[in-house]
Amino acid sequence: MNLLLLEEADFIAADLVVLRDRRLTHMQEVHRVAVGDSLRVGRIGGLMGSAQVLRLEATEAELQITLDQPPPAKLPLTMVLALPRPKMLRRVLQTVAAMGVPRLVLVNSYRVEKSFWQTPFLEPGAIREQLILGLEQARDSVLPEVVIEKRFKPFVEDRLPALSAGTLGLVGHPGQYPPCPRGLDEPVTLAIGPEGGWIPYEIDLLAKAGLQPVQLGERILRVETAVTALLSRLF
């Protein structure tokens, strides 16, 4: 945790918070703070700054908050991702938040196992928990928007064209395609397939929605690694 994120409910006054949960434990056990110490903090959805420890007890801490810095810029990106297996989903949500993706669409694909849609990790509270871990890691205070699209065809035909309008549309896909471009400044809509890749029908439909296949070389990467590699190369 490189940033302590504050929820609205933590505030007992405009510049005072009381913490009692895992953040208190972390302050005590990892940061080993004492009264008077300063910590980096951010208000979820708002500014970042510092907190001074006013009071520290076994069950709660009171902090005085100064919020005066903007969070880091997000990437100019909408990411469309075939739903990964549950364990990978949690890590990908952290990575997406840490890397600064502002909008993630989790979509079905032929090679997504149906059981993956049953995971409790898709519940809004569980998604938010992983996103917050990513923001705490990277020092960002703004949650990405996560949209769930359980049906591929209606999403790609009816909603993706509007989402990708005015952006460079790309699909990460192994094969004889142009290499993924580097160091872009323009907005991008990027689709990343499941383990095993998109099927040709899906590639066709994504192309009709304006997303062209690009490749990252012959090595097959895990989803989490592919997400990081594509983002790092694009921006």
Add this chain to the structure above:
Amino acid sequence: MNLLLLEEADFIAADLVVLRDRRLTHMQEVHRVAVGDSLRVGRIGGLMGSAQVLRLEATEAELQITLDQPPPAKLPLTMVLALPRPKMLRRVLQTVAAMGVPRLVLVNSYRVEKSFWQTPFLEPGAIREQLILGLEQARDSVLPEVVIEKRFKPFVEDRLPALSAGTLGLVGHPGQYPPCPRGLDEPVTLAIGPEGGWIPYEIDLLAKAGLQPVQLGERILRVETAVTALLSRLF
């Protein structure tokens, strides 16, 4: 597992192997192979190609092997990495092997906890196991070389200058440094610090050995994510 890797001990003739371990289980439970099916294989340290299932029983399988393809090229890179915490070490070893790093030096640093050096995951067999998982994922048959340097100063002063001679020497480090370069063709020696970063003394010593700091932006990434992001941007 996108590639079945074969050990010398699996061969019962020049083009025949017998498998009995987790690879047999994987073939049966994940790939659901039958007699006559073909699989992608690679000989560790050698060529890649295909295998045909000749015989499949509950406890062993016999495969006929054709090896006729070179493994994918490695990156022109030596990576120097401050030893991560044990759980992260395992994932980083997989990532390093999957991304095509040919040589990894695990080194001490002021912010590496002493206990990390006690982990059984540093034993040669445990390191090899994680590297093989990475190679199986990415479809590569050549193990990276992993060197362990438990003392920072003698390594950086006495051995790093020879390792980095004739390469572009870089240290990934947050701060007011030039951005990490993109799309290089030349050989690189890249050092990546621990959680919390290198200390100034270490940055000075690395600079004297020819490695200059570069940064990836203000977001603080987990070690595994930073490794992937730096490699994807450099090459």
